[in-house]
Amino acid sequence: MSSFDRRTFLTGACSALTAPALAGxxxxxxxxxxxxxxRLRNAxxxxxxxxxxxxxxxxxxxxxxxxxxxPRYDLIYSLDLISQPVAISTSNIVTRYNLLGEGTYALRxxxxxxxxxxxxxxxxxxxSASGSTVATQAAERDAEERLVTILADQMVARLIAGSAGLPx
Numbered sequence: 661m662s663s664f665d666r667r668t669f670l671t672g673a674c675s676a677l678t679a680p681a682l683a684g685x686x687x688x689x690x691x692x693x694x695x696x697x698x699r700l701r702n703a704x705x706x707x708x709x710x711x712x713x714x715x716x717x718x719x720x721x722x723x724x725x726x727x728x729x730x731p732r733y734d735l736i737y738s739l740d741l742i743s744q745p746v747a748i749s750t751s752n753i754v755t756r757y758n759l760l761g762e763g764t765y766a767l768r769x770x771x772x773x774x775x776x777x778x779x780x781x782x783x784x785x786x787x788s789a790s791g792s793t794v795a796t797q798a799a800e801r802d803a804e805e806r807l808v809t810i811l812a813d814q815m816v817a818r819l820i821a822g823s824a825g826l827p828x
Contacts, residue, residue, distance in 0.1 A: 696824040704767070705731035713739050713808055717763070720812035725819075733776070737765040737815070741804065746786070755790040759803045763811040767819060777822040781814035783807065 690697040704725045709715040717739060725735075740762045747756035761784065767777040787803035789796045 690820050697820045699823045699826050700725055700733070700819060702726035702728050703732040704728055704735050705733070705770075706735045707737065713741055713804060716805055716808040717812055720809055721816065724812065724816045732770060734768045734770060735765060735819075736768065737763055739763050739808070739811070741807065743800070756786060756788055757800070757803075758784050758786050759800070759807050760784045761807045761811050763815055765815055765819075767822075776826060777819060779815075779818050779822075781811050781818065783810045783814065785810070 689695055702725075704721075705728050706718050706721045706725070709718045717737065721735065721737075742760045744758045744760060745754040745756070746758045747754065749755050760782070762780060762782040764780045765778060766775045768775050785803045785807045787796075787799040789799070791799070
């Protein structure tokens with residue numbers, strides 16, 4: 661039997677090899693002082709929501725980017741959520757749904773009015789419809805909240821990645 665332990669090897673090798681490699685390629689942590697994420701933290705005014713999904717998205721975005729008192733940018737987004745049946749029983753009753761979501765966003769500079777970053781994110785989640793009406797409605801609301809959280813995470817990740825070129 662071999663006493664070779666991959667975890668010990670990888671932990672030692674990764675820390676010894678990756679630090680110089682990452683420093684050589686210009687990698688800097690996004691949340692480090694002066695990092696890309698600090699350009700957006702408490703600098704973005706997020707549009708007011710007009711429905712439940714919009715409220716959830718605004719809440720998630722403000723949680724990650726902060727609530728700006730003197731914003732430098734405006735973030736405008738739109739959400740499109742579609743429920744699609746995916747499992748149908750032999751008695752022709754839908755027992756499972758996919759909730760598909762797409763979010764389009766644009767980050768606009770308040771001074772110039774120019775769009776500095778924009779894009780689209782999409783994902784899906786599922787929920788069961790095999791219980792009572794109340795249980796199905798609760799599952800759908802939970803799926804909506806999970807999907808909006810996923811879309812907000814994707815949106816913020818893309819905003820942070822794209823913000824490296826924005827002025828500090």
